[in-house]
Amino acid sequence: MDFRHVHLPAAGSQPRPDETCPPGETHPLCNSLVRVLDDAGRAVGPWNPQLDPASLRRMLRNMALTRAFDERMYRGQRQGKTSFYMKSTGEEATAVAAAMALDFEDMVFPSYRQQGILISRGYPLIDMINQIYSNRADRLKGRQLPIMYSARSHNFFTISGNLATQLPQAVGWAMASASRGDTRIAATWVGEGSTAEGDFHSAMTFAAVYNVPVVFNVVNNQWAISSFSGFAGAERATFAARAIGYGIAGLRVDGNDPLAVYAAERWAADRARANLGPTLIEHFTYRAEGHSTSDDPGAYRSAQERAEWPLGDPIARLRDHLVALGEWSEAQQAAMDLELAEEVRAATKEAEKNGILGHGLHHPFKTMFEDVFEDLPWHLQEQAEQAIRERRIKWPEWKE
Amino acid sequence: MTVEEAPVSLQDAPGRRLTMIEAINEALDIMLTRDPDVVILGEDVGYFGGVFRATAGLQKKHGKNRVFDTPISEGGIIGVAVGMGAYGLRPVPEIQFADYIYPGLDQLVSEAARLRYRSAGEFIAPMTVRSPFGGGIFGGQTHSQSPEALFTHVAGLKTVVPSTPNDAKGLLIAAIEDNDPVIFFEPKRIYNGPFEGYYDRPVTPWAEHPDSLVPAGYYATPLGKARVVREGEAVTVLAYGTMVHVAGAVCREKGVDAELIDLRTLVPLDLETVQKSVEKTGKCLIVHEATRTSGFGAELSALVQERCFWHLEAPIERVTGFDTPYPHSLEWAYFPGPVRIGEALDRLLGH
Numbered sequence: 001m002d003f004r005h006v007h008l009p010a011a012g013s014q015p016r017p018d019e020t021c022p023p024g025e026t027h028p029l030c031n032s033l034v035r036v037l038d039d040a041g042r043a044v045g046p047w048n049p050q051l052d053p054a055s056l057r058r059m060l061r062n063m064a065l066t067r068a069f070d071e072r073m074y075r076g077q078r079q080g081k082t083s084f085y086m087k088s089t090g091e092e093a094t095a096v097a098a099a100m101a102l103d104f105e106d107m108v109f110p111s112y113r114q115q116g117i118l119i120s121r122g123y124p125l126i127d128m129i130n131q132i133y134s135n136r137a138d139r140l141k142g143r144q145l146p147i148m149y150s151a152r153s154h155n156f157f158t159i160s161g162n163l164a165t166q167l168p169q170a171v172g173w174a175m176a177s178a179s180r181g182d183t184r185i186a187a188t189w190v191g192e193g194s195t196a197e198g199d200f201h202s203a204m205t206f207a208a209v210y211n212v213p214v215v216f217n218v219v220n221n222q223w224a225i226s227s228f229s230g231f232a233g234a235e236r237a238t239f240a241a242r243a244i245g246y247g248i249a250g251l252r253v254d255g256n257d258p259l260a261v262y263a264a265e266r267w268a269a270d271r272a273r274a275n276l277g278p279t280l281i282e283h284f285t286y287r288a289e290g291h292s293t294s295d296d297p298g299a300y301r302s303a304q305e306r307a308e309w310p311l312g313d314p315i316a317r318l319r320d321h322l323v324a325l326g327e328w329s330e331a332q333q334a335a336m337d338l339e340l341a342e343e344v345r346a347a348t349k350e351a352e353k354n355g356i357l358g359h360g361l362h363h364p365f366k367t368m369f370e371d372v373f374e375d376l377p378w379h380l381q382e383q384a385e386q387a388i389r390e391r392r393i394k395w396p397e398w399k400e
Numbered sequence: 401m402t403v404e405e406a407p408v409s410l411q412d413a414p415g416r417r418l419t420m421i422e423a424i425n426e427a428l429d430i431m432l433t434r435d436p437d438v439v440i441l442g443e444d445v446g447y448f449g450g451v452f453r454a455t456a457g458l459q460k461k462h463g464k465n466r467v468f469d470t471p472i473s474e475g476g477i478i479g480v481a482v483g484m485g486a487y488g489l490r491p492v493p494e495i496q497f498a499d500y501i502y503p504g505l506d507q508l509v510s511e512a513a514r515l516r517y518r519s520a521g522e523f524i525a526p527m528t529v530r531s532p533f534g535g536g537i538f539g540g541q542t543h544s545q546s547p548e549a550l551f552t553h554v555a556g557l558k559t560v561v562p563s564t565p566n567d568a569k570g571l572l573i574a575a576i577e578d579n580d581p582v583i584f585f586e587p588k589r590i591y592n593g594p595f596e597g598y599y600d601r602p603v604t605p606w607a608e609h610p611d612s613l614v615p616a617g618y619y620a621t622p623l624g625k626a627r628v629v630r631e632g633e634a635v636t637v638l639a640y641g642t643m644v645h646v647a648g649a650v651c652r653e654k655g656v657d658a659e660l661i662d663l664r665t666l667v668p669l670d671l672e673t674v675q676k677s678v679e680k681t682g683k684c685l686i687v688h689e690a691t692r693t694s695g696f697g698a699e700l701s702a703l704v705q706e707r708c709f710w711h712l713e714a715p716i717e718r719v720t721g722f723d724t725p726y727p728h729s730l731e732w733a734y735f736p737g738p739v740r741i742g743e744a745l746d747r748l749l750g751h
Contacts, residue, residue, distance in 0.1 A: 107486075107487075109483075139520060140518065140519065140520045141520045143517060143518055143520065144518050148518070150518070150519040150520070150522050150523065151522075152519070152522040152523065157486065157523065158515065158518055158519035158522060158523050160510065160511060160518075162506060162510045162511070165479065165506060165507060165510060165511050167479070168475065168476050168478075168479025168480050168482070168483065168507070169479055169480070169482045169483035169486065169511070170483060171476075171479070171480055171483060172479065172480030172481060172482060172483025172484040172485075172486075172487070172491075173483035173484065173486055173487045174483070175480060175483070175484065176439075176483065176484040176487035176488070176489045177487060179439075179465045186483075198475050198503065199475055199476075199479055199506075199507075201473075202471070202473040202475050202476030202479060203476065203479070205471045205473060205476060206470070206471060206473070206476050206480055209471055371516045371517045371520060371521050372516070372517055372555050372556050373516075373556065373558070373580045373668075374516070374524075374578075374579045374580055377624070377667075377668035378668065378671065379668065379669070379671075
């Protein structure tokens with residue numbers, strides 16, 4: 001991709017309409033870029049969320065932990081411990097800062113690259129790793145591809161793998177919440193490429209028609225596997241500008257500026273909670289690494305593209321901001337990185353006691369047939385017996 | 401819960417003569433009243449009461465939060481219902497015609513059907529998708545299809561087809577109470593009267609049919625249980641929906657001592673009742689209106705062959721729609737009517 005024509009307005013130069021404004025007042029922002037952190041690491045302008053240093057450090061830590069986790073899990077896949085992994089390197093802010101702007105009780109309907117939400121909400125790393133290894137402690141009983149988490153305890157909806165299906169679901173959840181006078185809202189994430197799906201448009205239509213308390217996060221990381229954002233229409237209009245056509249609020253933010261992401265998400269969440277309707281937020285960010293462990297970005301994008309990306313790295317930018325505030329230091333950063341790597345390492349070791357993929361330590365065999373229906377119908381009962389027979393033929397010593 | 405109605409036994413309940421539409425409307429009304437989690441959504445279902453009047457009066461009675469119109473977006477309707485179910489509601493979306501269900505297929509097949517499995521029970525989709533299906537109303541190729549086999553093929557979905565007002569009410573209540581997603585196909589040809597397959601004879605009203613006697617109040621007809629409409633010795637006839645009436649009439653007029661089984665639920669199937677009957681009669685005729693290739697009849701035929709092979713005295717017969725789109729002007733040439741059924745019966749009984 002060529003980033004030379006990306007228009008970057010100065011940080012702090014974008015107006016911040018009141019959360020109660022008519023949707024149209026946000027529409028100029030759909031073609032701009034909300035930015036808070038300037039090149040000197042200062043937080044400037046009306047979108048500055050004025051977070052206290054402790055919150056900023058927590059945000060930094062959540063992003064750094066996400067990155068450390070990704071590094072370790074990626075290596076684990078390369079070492080054959082699991083089949084698949086997806087890193088979120090470079091776009092951690094779009095999950096972490098957004099999650100921190102929501103209430104813990106708000107229901108999130110993520111896509112597949114928002115592990116930062118779980119980490120921000122304090123979901124145990126070991127449970128994430130057990131899922132990635134599909135081992136005997138995997139809460140999802142080894143049924144899902146790695147990283148397709150589900151965590152009801154942390155108000156995190158089950159990840160599908162089919163794209164954009166979570167959008168109308170988030171709308172339906174939020175409609176149900178609103179109809180009950182519940183103050184919880186829904187937030188959902190989708191890649192820019194998947195905005196081409198029909199589900200994106202049905203979700204936007206329903207959200208607009210019923211004024212639903214939902215926040216749509218479009219993570220525009222420039223790439224959908226090998227297809228640049230133009231294949232989803234980025235050369236014609238911004239993704240935030242989709243909001244204009246539906247008559248809902250829209251914001252376009254610097255997705256590598258954690259403070260801008262936080263401020264935008266908080267604005268949209270407050271608006272939704274006040275029953276003032278949905279907001280579409282485009283997070284303009286960059287997928288710094290491959291789509292997944294099954295991908296080779298070298299085959300379709302230049303090696304120097306990451307360096308040419310103009311909006312930097314979200315962790316480095318927040319670190320610089322904290323340092324500029326006198327609330328953080330390079331030494332503290334280095335110590336934190338070591339500590340987080342150790343935390344991930346320890347969780348990984350612990351999880352490995354429950355097994356890694358393909359080494360026999362999985363859930364009991366009969367669980368394969370459970371949860372298709374609430375009760376086991378006769379045909380699945382018969383098939384379960386067949387599967388057990390096959391097992392006994394192959395391994396006569398095998399016990400259930 | 402605002403009103404708690406005591407369940408009644410079918411024998412004791414005061415019955416009224418209802419059409420299938422009235423029975424469905426009553427089931428929805430009862431469930432909206434009994435369970436505050438039940439919501440109805442779909443195109444034209446609210447203010448107008450549905451193009452077939454199945455939801456007539458329900459919005460007025462239960463309010464717009466419970467019964468509401470939606471955008472024309474079947475994918476959206478099902479997707480939103482999945483989310484509502486995840487919240488804890490019990491949505492009953494209507495897809496105006498089964499022929500329109502395909503934009504919602506991904507949400508049904510990949511989402512609703514698998515939510516419980518993929519989340520290991522953390523999230524479920526306790527929805528009942530109601531949709532009129534089948535032909536015989538000059539609906540042409542986009543208002544006549546019978547796509548039930550697409551859904552019976554999907555792990556995690558239940559598929560139900562009522563054939564009488566009495567069953568329509570009881571099965572719909574059971575479907576709504578079920579914690580798994582249910583596809584509830586309503587044979588629209590018999591919404592307002594049973595149909596015996598003779599398009600050129602006068603239409604009979606439900607009032608003259610014994611199964612239009614519908615008890616007032618709440619009752620549930622369990623899913624997964626077939627109904628033996630008529631006991632017989634000569635041949636087992638397996639049918640569902642409109643074809644129960646058509647096949648029954650043909651047997652009656654031909655004087656065949658058939659055991660007629662209304663399957664009611666395709667998944668989970670009541671194979672026990674089917675097997676017992678075929679073991680008794682030794683002959684099996686399967687009738688459905690849907691296209692033939694890979695239709696549900698193929699599954700039934702395979703199951704009967706697997707379970708009853710040594711009892712069979714003749715090859716299993718399948719009577720189905722043809723493998724063409726449902727034609728408009730030649731609708732009755734497509735429809736698996738008395739001639740096609742009669743010919744198959746003759747073949748079976750000739751053995």
